[in-house]
Amino acid sequence: MPARIAPLAITACTATCAAGRGSQAIARALETRAGGLIANSFSTQPLDCRIGRVAGLEQLSLPDALASFDSRNHRLAWLGLTQDGFLERAHALRERHGAARVALVLGTSTSSIGETERAYRELDAQGRLSSAQSRPQVHQPHALGLFVAHALGLAGPNLTIATACSSSAKVFASAERLLRLGLADAAIVGGVDTLCDSVLFGFNSLELVSNEECRPFDANRRGLSLGEAAGFAILERMPQSGKVEKDTPLLIGYGESSDAHHMSAPHPQGLGAERALDDALARAGISAAQVDYINLHGTASRQNDEVEAALIARRFPASTRASSTKGWSGHTLGAAGILEAAITLIALERGFAPGTLNTRELDPACGPQIRIDNSEANLRIALSNSFGFGGNNCCLAFARADTA
Template sequence: MLGISSTTVVHSAGHSAMALWDSVARGHTGLQRNNLAWCELPCWIGQVPDVDEVRLPAHLQPWDCRNHRLAWMALQDTAFRRALSSAVAKHGAHRIGLVLGTSTSGIRDTELAYAQRREAGRWPADFDYRRTHAVDGLCRFSAEVLGLQGPMVVISTACSSSAKVFLTAQRWIDAGLIDAAVVGGVDSLCLSTLHGFDALQLLSQDICRPFDAARNGISIGEAAGFVLLERSPAAVCFAGGGESSDAWHMSTPHPEGEGAQAAMRMALAAAALAPQDIGYVNAHGTATPANDRSEAAALSAVFGPAGVPVSSTKGVTGHTLGAAGIVEAIVTVQALERQALPPTANWQTQDPALPLDLVTQPGAAKLRHAMSNNFGFGGSNCSLVFSLSE
């Protein structure tokens, strides 16, 4: 097992891991009605406060884009940088890997560049696609900020992107390629995802209500999060994960969640646990009719009629897409640390068609093991298990 040495996250409900837990533990949403000057859609969004005011240092200006500003904000966390400095002193900067996830990277700046090109007939002089939009730009920027020299990669598998980073990092460590890893994910608000999900009729005009009888779509958010993984003692460890690709449909999950079931069962096997050992599941829970129905069926198939306490925290942060995996992994770790069950924010009415033990109010619990689920377009599924240390 790999110890969770430190975490850092920025999100619509605040600028720290502590703010994240404070919000999800109370079911206090960070979502607001869309007030973006550059997007007219009637919807709710999870916008990170003050991201537009961030100014990168002069030597990092060529990397400037909304996505990297979010990463920069998260990477300023003092406790995280202190833990990473200790890891670098112990292992060396060349022995710490960087495994990150994103779905759209810095596409917002490319959208702006296209708009200027249409207006002026030429690309903006300062537009640098290689640094600001190319998917690998995220890891190269983060390595520059952190001074890391080990192997790096960015995973882009839609909404499972920054969940899969844990498994890649684990494989690298097991293979002896590295001794520790910074894993994480960043995704930012942009026209491409807002209009894309609206075109798919998945974007709700109401605030998202995961697993609610009246749910009718997602609220998109943005976030950045990072976790330091090491083979060293820690209060909570990454115990194992499972991945599957069911390829049922490009944008619709299998009705019975067959791929989700496979990912959860593989995660349990990797952690050497039985279903009854899991005390809490942080569900993917997007608030679309099809996703929540499919995930509920999958959870029922894996955990049986007795079920397991389940909640979705997307009612707090919104669906942060390529950053959802890392944000919700951090919430799951926090639930274990605090021995508490975060409620499903914005939920109002039970859906009798969903066989779930849904957490709708904050509550204490005796937890030893917990699971986090993230399922992406095309059936790219990932489940992670976290455990308290012995």
């Protein structure tokens, strides 16, 4: 088992998705059970499904200094950076530590592939990219990291994590290691993914996309709804006094695994997911019985939900609350980890456990932990699960400062 880690303070956090722009808007959507899924209005060819689309990205313009990075993904990244005062907090962090001592660790599944799709639809008669699309800083997997580093004026370690749907959960783990090894004094973590044809038709080809709003853990679920999101957080070491503001949440543990069972299906007994869970608990120095809430991966796909439900049922007491919040946002792929981490922090801050939106009848594999309805609760310790294709699993452990 891994050794316990020193907690890290999460001194800023923000998220933007179909359910709302910024933490306050998302919190209101959760509390009022106002989901953001709508009929597909995005794909270039008809596809009957529901999506979690962030409105207004088509009309958004990047600042002139960032215009060469223009893409849907970077527009959403900029929109996310400007919520909850995060941009100002990031600039203050840079001034405090120096641009070279702030690490940037971001997760994305598809980067700016939507823009690359558009570039290839607009090839000239000789099959060449137009001059406007000859932008290597956009048409590459590390585009998001380059964009955010440029936007924030950062010059420290800059990593892109691309492990499918666990990408922006694993950023917390990589950032903790960079700080523990002294390679940075603070870290900005996050993730952004946007809708594009490759995502919509790719998942549809796997027969995973539902033609109705996704219903995680429902006995009659039909598949997932795809969405888009941006989220960011600042991680800093605890002060020598060990004391932080009482409303400052902490990262207390993480677990990662790669079971490589199948390209898209989870291990049938959830062994990789369970290994990630065990490592997160060990690094946090807690037992499963101490966990008050779990934000589940819960995509509403048949096999994934069944495996995760069985894992939660056998490892946690009935008093633990668990839910999937993808009914509000859709599955935001490489941004799911940071979005659901932000939602988990909202739950800790507000003493509020979200339920599972759109779900009407729980699958028999579910134990009493998985809840449909919202509930008020004194939440002290919470987990967030993110599981990706290829068996890339990550579990994050958070706590209120007064608990840790």
